[in-house]
Amino acid sequence: MTNDPTYDRLRELSWRRQLTAGEAAELCAWLAAHPDAAGEWEAEAVMNEALGQLADAPVPSNFTARVLQTLERESAAESRRRWGRWQLWVRWRWLPRMAVAAVVLVAGLFSYEQATRAARRAEYAKSVAAVSDVASLPGPEVLKDFDAIRVSNPSSAPDEELLSALK
Amino acid sequence: MSAELDPDAALMLRVKQGDTSAFAQLVDKYKQPVMNVAYRMLHDATEAEDLAQNVFVQVYKSADRYRVSSKFSTWLFTIARNLCLNEIRRRSRHPASSLDAPHPEQDDQPLHQVEDMKTSAPPEHLLHGELERKIGEALAALPENQRLAIVLCRQDELSYEEIAKVLDCSVAATKSLIHRGRETLKQRLKPYLRTGAWGGAK
Numbered sequence: 001m002t003n004d005p006t007y008d009r010l011r012e013l014s015w016r017r018q019l020t021a022g023e024a025a026e027l028c029a030w031l032a033a034h035p036d037a038a039g040e041w042e043a044e045a046v047m048n049e050a051l052g053q054l055a056d057a058p059v060p061s062n063f064t065a066r067v068l069q070t071l072e073r074e075s076a077a078e079s080r081r082r083w084g085r086w087q088l089w090v091r092w093r094w095l096p097r098m099a100v101a102a103v104v105l106v107a108g109l110f111s112y113e114q115a116t117r118a119a120r121r122a123e124y125a126k127s128v129a130a131v132s133d134v135a136s137l138p139g140p141e142v143l144k145d146f147d148a149i150r151v152s153n154p155s156s157a158p159d160e161e162l163l164s165a166l167k
Numbered sequence: 168m169s170a171e172l173d174p175d176a177a178l179m180l181r182v183k184q185g186d187t188s189a190f191a192q193l194v195d196k197y198k199q200p201v202m203n204v205a206y207r208m209l210h211d212a213t214e215a216e217d218l219a220q221n222v223f224v225q226v227y228k229s230a231d232r233y234r235v236s237s238k239f240s241t242w243l244f245t246i247a248r249n250l251c252l253n254e255i256r257r258r259s260r261h262p263a264s265s266l267d268a269p270h271p272e273q274d275d276q277p278l279h280q281v282e283d284m285k286t287s288a289p290p291e292h293l294l295h296g297e298l299e300r301k302i303g304e305a306l307a308a309l310p311e312n313q314r315l316a317i318v319l320c321r322q323d324e325l326s327y328e329e330i331a332k333v334l335d336c337s338v339a340a341t342k343s344l345i346h347r348g349r350e351t352l353k354q355r356l357k358p359y360l361r362t363g364a365w366g367g368a369k
Contacts (some may be wrong), residue, residue, distance in 0.1 A: 057206030
């Protein structure tokens with residue numbers, strides 16, 4: 001293998017494309033100065049020609065349309081998958097959550113009801129206690145002469161002397 | 168590299184926004200080179216077509232990940248390379264027997280092919296087809312990375328630097344791969360090269 005920068009550059013160019021007229025002239029000059037490399041270059045040139053003769057792969061005329069069709073199909077399939085995933089998500093994630101929420105709500109309502117009922121009972125108990133206190137007061141017979149006393153001295157002024165003495 | 172400099176990148180920016188007509192333009196432009204790469208890598212026209220379609224579908228789906236800083240063709244051929252290598256790995260895991268391959272138990276085939284001395288030289292197009300088949304087979308027998316390097320080297324769209332990016336190696340390593348692959352091809356095709364059987368190839 002020839003290790004010369006000019007040769008390497010021209011060879012690498014020839015791998016990709018036809019050499020330009022200037023490059024071909026440069027090659028001729030280089031080969032004239034290095035005749036021992038002529039055989040190697042010829043092998044390269046034949047290989048380039050052989051690879052250049054490889055025909056393009058056949059592309060169907062509707063290739064682009066088919067790609068777009070595949071995209072549409074995949075997009076539709078993706079939408080269906082997404083819908084299915086959402087349904088699954090609702091089924092397996094939302095339903096248990098909603099059930100738990102319902103249980104919590106019922107338990108809350110029940111507790112509230114219980115608490116309200118207990119408060120009401122306490123109120124009743126207080127009322128009963130108050131009524132039972134009223135029962136221990138002196139009986140109504142204490143007031144049996146109330147009217148007679150009130151009528152006997154309707155305009156008597158307060159006994160100021162007695163009040164000041166009491167103070 | 169800005170979108171103004173690279174028309175493909177500008178088209179990709181439109182694809183990112185869901186513009187399918189821009190995508191169709193890119194497919195039209197690159198379907199032949201991508202098909203060539205897929206065909207030379209897989210050596211099967213039907214599979215190459217499926218794979219090439221898949222390459223473009225991936226391009227569309229991955230449009231969000233495309234960065235304008237990288238050249239579109241480099242990005243496209245990187246996707247093509249990855250899918251080709253995946254397919255080759257899949258094939259090696261699940262080998263399928265070819266319907267074209269000769270079956271050992273087929274007894275309706277002659278044991279030896281006897282040359283018909285009366286026939287004249289084959290027509291030019293048959294000779295060319297045969298030689299093309301030989302080159303294709305020799306290419307297919309190369310290691311994957313050498314084959315891909317040689318195939319990409321034939322693509323006008325890519326420079327050596329871009330081929331190196333697609334192959335994920337240095338430029339020097341890329342050139343070395345191409346050189347080694349070509350040397351192997353020369354050895355394998357020596358009989359044909361020596362006879363000058365491919366017409367103008369001399």
